[in-house]
Amino acid sequence: MSASARPIANTRSAAGIPTGKLAVWWVVASEIVIFGGLLAAYVMHRLAHDAWSVQAAHTNTWIGAFNTMVLLTSSLSAVLAHQAAERGDGPKAARLLGATMIGALTFLAVKAFEWTEEISHGFTITSSTFWSFYYTAAGLHASHVIAGAILMAWVAKDAAKNLELHRVELIGIYWHFVDIVWIFLFPLLYIAK
Amino acid sequence: MAEHVAPHHHEEHAHHEEGFVRKYFFSTDHKIIAMQYMFTGMAMGLIGAFFAYAFNMQLAFPGIEVPGYGMVSAARYNALVTNHGTIMIFWVAMPVLLAAFGNYLIPLMLGCDDMVFPKINRLSYQIFLLSALVLIASFFVPGGGFAGAWTAYPPLSAKPEYNLTPLGASFWIVAVGLEFVAFLLGGINFITTAMNSRAPGMKLYDVPMVIWMLVIASILFMCSVGPLLAGAIMLFMDQNVGTAFFDPDRGGDPILWQHLFWFFGHPEVYVVLLPTVGIVAEIITVFARKKLFAYRTVLYTVFGTGVLSFTVWAHHQFIAGIDPRMAHIFTVTTLLISIPIAEMMFIYIATLYGGSITFSVPMLWALAFIGEFLIGGVTGIFLGASGADIYFHDTYFVLAHFHYTFFPITIIGFYAGFTFWFPKMFGKMMDERLGKIHFWGTIIPFNLIFIPLFVLGAAGQHRRIYDYRNFPDLSQPWMWNTRHLIAAAVVTMLAFQVVFFINLFKSLASGRKAPKNPWHANTLEWTAESPPPHGNWAELPRVYRGPYEYSVPGRKQDYWPQNEPA
Amino acid sequence: MSDHAAHHPINYVRIWFILVALLIVSVAGPMLGHPIITLITAFGIACVKAVMVARNFMHINLEQRYISYVIITVLVFVFLFFAGTSPDVMKAEGSGWVKPSWQAAASAANASEGGAAHH
Numbered sequence: 001m002s003a004s005a006r007p008i009a010n011t012r013s014a015a016g017i018p019t020g021k022l023a024v025w026w027v028v029a030s031e032i033v034i035f036g037g038l039l040a041a042y043v044m045h046r047l048a049h050d051a052w053s054v055q056a057a058h059t060n061t062w063i064g065a066f067n068t069m070v071l072l073t074s075s076l077s078a079v080l081a082h083q084a085a086e087r088g089d090g091p092k093a094a095r096l097l098g099a100t101m102i103g104a105l106t107f108l109a110v111k112a113f114e115w116t117e118e119i120s121h122g123f124t125i126t127s128s129t130f131w132s133f134y135y136t137a138a139g140l141h142a143s144h145v146i147a148g149a150i151l152m153a154w155v156a157k158d159a160a161k162n163l164e165l166h167r168v169e170l171i172g173i174y175w176h177f178v179d180i181v182w183i184f185l186f187p188l189l190y191i192a193k
Numbered sequence: 194m195a196e197h198v199a200p201h202h203h204e205e206h207a208h209h210e211e212g213f214v215r216k217y218f219f220s221t222d223h224k225i226i227a228m229q230y231m232f233t234g235m236a237m238g239l240i241g242a243f244f245a246y247a248f249n250m251q252l253a254f255p256g257i258e259v260p261g262y263g264m265v266s267a268a269r270y271n272a273l274v275t276n277h278g279t280i281m282i283f284w285v286a287m288p289v290l291l292a293a294f295g296n297y298l299i300p301l302m303l304g305c306d307d308m309v310f311p312k313i314n315r316l317s318y319q320i321f322l323l324s325a326l327v328l329i330a331s332f333f334v335p336g337g338g339f340a341g342a343w344t345a346y347p348p349l350s351a352k353p354e355y356n357l358t359p360l361g362a363s364f365w366i367v368a369v370g371l372e373f374v375a376f377l378l379g380g381i382n383f384i385t386t387a388m389n390s391r392a393p394g395m396k397l398y399d400v401p402m403v404i405w406m407l408v409i410a411s412i413l414f415m416c417s418v419g420p421l422l423a424g425a426i427m428l429f430m431d432q433n434v435g436t437a438f439f440d441p442d443r444g445g446d447p448i449l450w451q452h453l454f455w456f457f458g459h460p461e462v463y464v465v466l467l468p469t470v471g472i473v474a475e476i477i478t479v480f481a482r483k484k485l486f487a488y489r490t491v492l493y494t495v496f497g498t499g500v501l502s503f504t505v506w507a508h509h510q511f512i513a514g515i516d517p518r519m520a521h522i523f524t525v526t527t528l529l530i531s532i533p534i535a536e537m538m539f540i541y542i543a544t545l546y547g548g549s550i551t552f553s554v555p556m557l558w559a560l561a562f563i564g565e566f567l568i569g570g571v572t573g574i575f576l577g578a579s580g581a582d583i584y585f586h587d588t589y590f591v592l593a594h595f596h597y598t599f600f601p602i603t604i605i606g607f608y609a610g611f612t613f614w615f616p617k618m619f620g621k622m623m624d625e626r627l628g629k630i631h632f633w634g635t636i637i638p639f640n641l642i643f644i645p646l647f648v649l650g651a652a653g654q655h656r657r658i659y660d661y662r663n664f665p666d667l668s669q670p671w672m673w674n675t676r677h678l679i680a681a682a683v684v685t686m687l688a689f690q691v692v693f694f695i696n697l698f699k700s701l702a703s704g705r706k707a708p709k710n711p712w713h714a715n716t717l718e719w720t721a722e723s724p725p726p727h728g729n730w731a732e733l734p735r736v737y738r739g740p741y742e743y744s745v746p747g748r749k750q751d752y753w754p755q756n757e758p759a
Numbered sequence: 760m761s762d763h764a765a766h767h768p769i770n771y772v773r774i775w776f777i778l779v780a781l782l783i784v785s786v787a788g789p790m791l792g793h794p795i796i797t798l799i800t801a802f803g804i805a806c807v808k809a810v811m812v813a814r815n816f817m818h819i820n821l822e823q824r825y826i827s828y829v830i831i832t833v834l835v836f837v838f839l840f841f842a843g844t845s846p847d848v849m850k851a852e853g854s855g856w857v858k859p860s861w862q863a864a865a866s867a868a869n870a871s872e873g874g875a876a877h878h
Contacts, residue, residue, distance in 0.1 A: 008733060009305035009390040016823050019309045021383045026827050029375055029833045036837030037456070041423065041438075041449055041848070044841065048849040049444065051864050065786045069779060071338060076775040077405065079816045083771070125436055128442035132436035150374025176816045180809045185803035191789060420840055441858040454845035503836055507843060514856045516846040523843075553874055 024170045028177045031144075035181050039139065039188065042133045046188075055130040056189070058123055061113045067107050067184060071116065074103025074157035075179045078172040081159075090162035097156040097168065100175065104149040111142055134189055141185060144178050195256045202634060221311035222727050226318050227297035228618070231611075233325060234288035241280035242330075242687055248273040250660075251672075254255050255660040257305035268357050270659035271340035273722050276332070277364070278343030281491045282323055282465070283372050286603040290468040291414075294319070294610050295383050295407045297618065301718035304734045304756070308382045317378035324371035331364035339365035342657065347439035347447045351431040357434070373418050373425075380411035392717065392756075395736040398492075399755065401483060402718050405492060406471030410464045413499050417460035424453030438718045451513055455506040462598070463502045463582035466496065469606030470537065472508025472561045477541060480556035481548025482751050484741040486540050494540075498533045505530055509712050511579045512586045514753075520579045527577035534570055538563060549744070549751075553712075554628035556610035562601045569597030572647065587657075587710065590650030593643045600639060608632075608693070616711045620723045621704030627696040634689030659728070699756045716740045720756055774815045781808055 010019055017160070046052055081096035115135070125135040155171045158164045217225060243262075250257075258264050272327035296314065296429065300307050308314050339361040341350035354358035387408040391400065427438040428450065437443035439450045478485050485491065508527040509521055541563055550556070572594040575581045585591060608631075615623050619637040645653075654667050660665045661676075708720040717736070721729050734756040742753040781804045781868055788800030813819045847853065851861035 005822060007305070007728075008302060009307050009313060009386055010309045012305065012390040014395075015388040017389070017826070019385050019389050021822075022389060022501070023310065023381050025383050025822070025829065026384055030380075030415040032830070032833045033416055033836060034422050035419075036834070037420025037453060038423035038426075038842070040420075040837055042428075042840040044449070044845045044848045045446075047845075048851075048861070049864065051867065061786060061789075068782055071777060072778045072782065075816055076771055079771050100695065101803050125430070125865060126435055129437050132430070132438060132873075136430065136436075136438075140423075140426065146819060155831060162250035165357060173817050176812050180812055182659045183805050183808050183812070184641070187785060187805050191801040192798060416836055442860050444860060444864070446848045446858065448845065448847045452840070452847065456840050456843070503839060504843075514847075514853050517854060519843065519846050724846075 010101065018155065018166065020170050021173070024173045028173065031177060031181075035137075035140070038137055039184065042137060042188065045129065046057055046192075049130070052128070052130040055123070055128050058118065058121070059134070060114060060117075060192050061190045063110060064186050067110050068186045070103050070110070071179045071182050074100045074107070075176050077087060077103065078084045078175045082088055082169045082172045085159060085165040086166070088162070093165065093168045094156040094160035097152050097171070101149050101152055101156070104145050104152075107145060108142060111138065113148045137185060138189065141178070142182055144181070148178050195370060203356050219523065221307070223296045223300050223314060224313065224618070224719070224725065225575050226314050227293045227295075229318050230288040230321065231295060233322060234293060237280050237284035238289075239276050241285060242690075244277040244280070245275045246687060248277070249680050250662070251659060251681045253676040255662055258583065264265070264661065265524060266594045267659045268340055269358075270359060271336070271342070272338045272361070275340055275342050275365075275659065276328075276338045279339075280328070281599070281603065282343070282461070283369060283525060285370070286465040286599070287376060288474075289607050290327055290465055290603065290610075291410055292318075294403075294468055294472065294614075295379070295411070296716065297614070299383060299386055299404060299407060300390070301405050301617075301729060302474045302715045302716050302740075303387065303390055304395065304730075304736060305386070305390045306728045306730070306733060309386045309390060310382050313378055314382050317375045317382070320371055320378065324368045324375060326383055327364055327371060328368035331361045331368065334360040334364060337361050341365075344458075345428065345450075346454075347428065347431065347450050349566055350450075351428060351439055353432075356379060357668075360394075361560055363429060363432055365495075366425050366432070367755075370422065370425050370429075374400060375393045376414060377418065382409055383411040384415075390392070392734055392736045395755075398488065399736055399739045401471075402488070402491060403468070403471030406467040406495065409495055409499055410467040413460045413467075414501065417457045417464075417503065418451045421457035424450055426460060427453075440578070443487040448510070448513060448515070450680035451510050452507070455505075455509045458509065459506040460499075460502045462602075465602050466598070469602045470495075470563065470611075472610040472613070474544075475714075475716070476555045476559040476609055477544055478550075478741050478743060480551045480553055480559070481545050482743045483548035484743055485545040485631060488739070489742065491537060491540055494533045494536055501526065501530045501533070505577075508577055508579070508582070509516045511582045521552050524577060524579045528574065529617040530576055531570060538567055538570070539682065545604055554623070554625055554632060555609055555613035556630065557613065557632050558605050560634070562605045562609060565597060565605065565639070566638075569594055569599075569601065572597060585650065588650040589646045589654045589656060592656055593646035593650055596643050596646070604635070608635075613712070614701070614718075616707035617718055617721070617723050617725070619701060620706075620707050622707050622711065622723050623700045623704060625698050627692055627699075631689055631692040631696060634692060635686055638682040638686035638689070642686065644685050645679055657660035710754075713750075715742060715752050715754050717755055720754060769815055771815070774811060778808055802810060 013019065015022060046056075076116045077099040081093045081100065084090075084092040084096060118131075123131050125132055152171050152175065155164070155167045159168055207711055220226065247259050247262040247265060248270055250259040250262075251270060294309065328338075336358040337658055338358065339345075339350075339356070340358045341356040341362060345362075345365075350362060356362055367603055374704045387404055391594070398733075427436070430436040431438050431440065431445075437445040439447045441447060473486055474491070475698060477483075504526040505523060507515055507523040511523075517655045572590070576585055576594055582589045612628055615621070649672060652667075652672070654661070654662075654672070658664065658667075661672070707723045709721065709723055711723075712719070718725075720734060737757065737759055738753065740755055740757055744751045745753055785800050785804040788804075789797045791797070819830070820835075851858050851865055
């Protein structure tokens with residue numbers, strides 16, 4: 001898709017912010033309510049069910065911490081990609097986005113390993129409502145990681161050819177949001193047991 | 194501004210003639226997408242109306258085969274009312290009022306050539322169409338369409354042994370979820386376009402009220418649908434994976450679903466109300482030749498209503514056993530929210546006062562909206578007071594209340610907007626006489642259907658009962674007579690919709706050719722061709738004043754288009 | 760292209776180090792054994808990290824003001840949802856209803872001594 005097919009409407013900025021960025025922030029706002037609703041429901045249940053601490057003891061804090069670090073690092077590479085794009089260096093931005101995607105894949109691989117372990121120990125999604133929330137919340141988050149990685153690949157492909165560099169920042173904003181959701185999921189599911 | 198005869202090409206869109214399929218099925222043009230939403234919504238409306246016919250006949254003549262449908266068993270009855278409600282709200286009101294009018298009007302009234310993200314716009318329609326197809330598919334799976342009520346409370350909605358429609362229930366959730374995603378995508382387009390793409394010279398207070406309403410409605414939707422999307426995932430898992438999010442026997446809570454649903458459900462009614470309120474504003478100013486009274490007050494009132502709408506949701510749950518202290522709070526907020534809405538109705542009346550009124554067909558619909566919605570609004574006050582609601586909840590009083598709000602919003606709003614903008618959309622004029630016949634043939638039966646329902650509801654008629662012969666108290670002769678009257682009114686009202694379709698097809702085929710500005714209105718869409726070409730104008734307009742400069746003293750013309758230089 | 764020149768002095772790697780350090784503190788928190796400290800380190804630090812990412816990586820403080828207002832508003836809505844829903848969801852019984860399995864679980868937890876210190 002080339003820039004010349006863009007409607008004039010897309011190029012106006014009466015609100016003082018480029019259109020794409022405005023849109024991404026609104027996406028983030030609506031996603032906050034989606035995750036917020038799910039996590040609020042979890043917190044209500046967790047506070048009311050002290051006995052869930054028995055189940056929660058079985059989540060692996062070290063794996064969770066490792067994954068947190070993976071995501072934080074991927075956010076670093078995403079913002080460095082933005083910096084490179086700002087300087088007009090599309091190929092470098094693409095490489096850094098690639099590093100972010102590797103972070104995403106690492107996160108997913110670790111999660112897959114973690115869940116396999118837990119399921120083989122009998123902690124399935126139906127074994128207790130704690131685990132239902134655990135898998136649903138982390139699963140919803142993981143689906144956003146996957147979607148983000150796919151979009152990122154598409155942006156990186158264009159960026160490598162020095163095209164549509166402004167999108168590097170946009171996918172970065174989305175990615176940092178996904179990171180922030182995990183920043184809250186981590187203590188909820190792994191620390192505050 | 195000099196109006197060029199627009200060559201139908203835009204420098205940026207080097208056009209070869211598009212094939213029929215590409216032009217109408219894969220278009221990224223906001224006007225085509227608007228029409229796609231409009232006609233899909235209308236088609237779904239016919240299905241929803243047919244379901245209403247079927248269950249009304251069952252209620253009036255229980256145990257007798259309904260002509261054109263067949264026997265309505267208890268299970269089928271539940272499926273009919275569930276899907277009637279679901280379709281009318283999610284597949285008629287939302288696409289027609291928000292998506293269709295929004296897509297059509299936002300770029301045109303703001304003076305730009307399209308939405309800011311045309312391809313995402315197209316994607317949103319495609320996902321919406323998929324959602325409609327999934328819902329229709331649910332009617333044909335074993336067990337039939339979902340029968341757990343449009344509010345889908347667990348355990349009825351979660352356990353197949355209760356709702357008897359396990360496959361239908363899952364299809365339903367997937368359809369609703371897809372619909373939400375489609376509207377989230379569409380909403381991003383609306384908000385971003387409206388915020389960023391205004392014509393040069395158009396200040397925030399020069400934006401036509403309907404655009405503000407569409408944008409605020411989109412914002413309300415985006416901020417409220419989240420918890421229900423989460424809840425839908427949870428319910429789907431309860432149905433299919435065996436989780437127990439809403440099962441109190443295994444650590445869940447069914448009331449959680451109710452809160453998740455209504456946290457969205459209440460702002461949702463304002464999501465559909467606001468576009469209609471905006472459409473009515475546009476119509477009454479044009480046909481009273483008067484400026485909108487207190488534009489800024491209306492705007493701030495709508496902001497206030499939007500915020501307040503997030504604080505009233507549990508009035509749907511007063512007798513569900515919620516904490517009584519919360520019931521107090523929600524009563525207060527619910528009664529409070531009636532104030533800004535009432536204020537807006539008064540402002541509309543003030544707008545009409547002293548105006549030079551023409552009773553065109555769109556104006557008739559707009560005036561009907563004000564009158565009928567008022568009835569809906571004041572009856573809501575009885576329900577918003579938790580004490581009175583203990584009696585009224587789950588009776589037909591509630592049903593009459595929400596039909597006196599939803600019907601004006603959806604049906605009257607649709608006809609008002611459609612008859613008003615038809616000349617612009619299709620380049621032809623509709624037949625006024627047929628329009629008036631259709632109008633009266635809809636409004637009179639509508640009131641004959643729903644006023645008696647207030648009376649029946651106050652007499653104790655419960656909702657969601659398929660055969661009142663099983664309830665001696667609700668089987669008194671006068672009640673049966675009333676139900677017969679209502680059924681006759683339903684059939685009459687549906688029959689008069691044929692007049693609309695005759696008018697529609699006749700006008701499309703051989704209606705009088707429409708000029709650019711048949712109503713002598715001020716807003717920018719009336720400066721484009723009827724219908725506008727791809728790209729809307731050869732040269733995008735510039736704006737010099739607000740949208741409601743009608744009957745300005747000292748001017749010869751009683752209107753002053755926004756794009757005319759001073 | 761944008762007015763982001765002001766932020767280039769931010770050293771992203773330095774921010775990353777701080778975030779990782781905070782992560783380590785939050786993991787170490789429960790090891791001190793005190794529930795209140797755990798809560799502060801876990802959630803307090805999560806909030807700090809979230810704000811740091813929002814400011815330094817998403818540059819929310821450099822955007823137009825209304826972006827921050829939108830984000831804060833939706834967060835308020837989430838809290839509103841929690842406030843309106845938790846009085847019902849967090850109880851094991853209410854006006855005219857009980858959740859038997861919740862009551863059973865609660866009394867089982869009380870019967871076995873020492874509420875929270877299972878691990």
